[in-house]
Structure formats: structure tokens, C-alpha cells
Amino acid sequence: MCDVDLDDLDFTRRPYDRWKAYDQSKTACALLAVSLDKCGRHHGIRSFAVHPGMIITPGIRHITWSELDSFGAVAADGSPVVDPVRDMKASEQGAATTVWCATSPALDSMGGVYCENCDVAPAEQDGPCGVRPYAVDPQRAELSWQASDRSRHRKDLILRLIV
Known part of the structure; x- marks a missing residue:
């Protein structure tokens, strides 16, 4: 939903906005997939960015009830709304794309x-x-990689991805 501010990855020079930070983190993950694929493809390692859909999980514990309600994500009884047409999915439905990326022969010759x-x-x-074009742009991915290289967070991020 928004590009990454490469000059202020950590919101140190602008007011913090959790939704903008969330959106930027998703864009950064997509750009990282492009960069990692470039690094690994010659070794037979491919990388993909995956959007599972909007899934109500414990990870949303910091979202208020009124925000969930405004998204139309929960029913009146508090149960998650499952409506794949609106990108609202059950966990199993959300996992399907990750499994597809890991197993589909359709992706054998592509990555990033x-x-x-x-x-795709x-x-x-x-x-x-x-996907927004800036989130899969190879030049933008390289700039993001360089910016994260200057950031203290990249080493930790790479180690988490490997483990």
C-alpha cells in the first residue's frame, strides 16, 4: 500500500505511523524477495513474496475491536469473517499460497x-x-538492499529468514 522510505527506515525523522510502518514492511519483504532471488538463483535457490490474505490470528492482538469492525473483519459474535472474494481467509486458505510457492512446477523457472x-x-x-510495481522493481530492490545494508537490522533479518 506504500513504498519504503529508504532514507528513514526506522521512522527516526518522521512521526511513527503503525499502518504506514506495516505497509512499508510488506513492501520491504517483497523487495527482499527480489534481492534474495537475484543472489540465490545461480545456486538453484529461489525466493518469493507471499500474500496469504487477511487472516484473523493472534498476531492482530494490537488492533482494536473498532478497527477490526471498520475493516469488516469480524462478525457480530466476534468470530472472524471468512470471505475469500474480499481477501478474508481462514488460516488454511491463507497457507495455500505458501504451499503452492514451495511445490508448484509453474514456478520452477522464476523467482523474486x-x-x-x-x-503470481x-x-x-x-x-x-x-502487487504495486514499486514492490517488485529490481532497481528499487537494489536500493532497498543497499539501505538495509546500512541498517543495523539486516543481519538479524537474514539470520531469521535462514533459521
Whole structure:
């Protein structure tokens, strides 16, 4: 939903906004997939960014009830809304794209792509689905890689991805 501010990865020079930080982290993950794929493809290692959909899990513990309600993510009884047409999925449905990326022969010759709904997402400027072109741009990925190289967080991030 927004590009990464490469000059202020840690929100040290601008007011912190948790939704902007979340959106930037998702873009950064997509760009990292592009960079990691570039590094690993010659060794037979491919990397993908995966969008599982909106899934109500314990990870949303910091989102208020009113925010969840405004997203239409919970029913009146408090149960999660499952409506794949609106990208609201059960955990199993959300996991399907990750499993597809790990096993699909359709991806044998590609990597560094953004996947959703068990397919490679189309590049879209607007809308709820697809990937923004800046999130899979190889030049932007290289700039992001360089910016993260200057950041104290990259080593930890890479180690978490490997483990």
C-alpha cells in the first residue's frame, strides 16, 4: 500500500505511523524477495513474496475491536469473517499460497515474484489485489538492499529468514 522510505527506515525523522510502518514492511519483504532471488538463483535457490490474505490470528492482538469492525473483519459474535472474494481467509486458505510457492512446477523457472491466491500476482497501480510495481522493481530492490545494508537490522533479518 506504500513504498519504503529508504532514507528513514526506522521512522527516526518522521512521526511513527503503525499502518504506514506495516505497509512499508510488506513492501520491504517483497523487495527482499527480489534481492534474495537475484543472489540465490545461480545456486538453484529461489525466493518469493507471499500474500496469504487477511487472516484473523493472534498476531492482530494490537488492533482494536473498532478497527477490526471498520475493516469488516469480524462478525457480530466476534468470530472472524471468512470471505475469500474480499481477501478474508481462514488460516488454511491463507497457507495455500505458501504451499503452492514451495511445490508448484509453474514456478520452477522464476523467482523474486509476488504471489497471492496460488498464482503470481499481476502488477497493479491501485486496487485490493495485485502487487504495486514499486514492490517488485529490481532497481528499487537494489536500493532497498543497499539501505538495509546500512541498517543495523539486516543481519538479524537474514539470520531469521535462514533459521
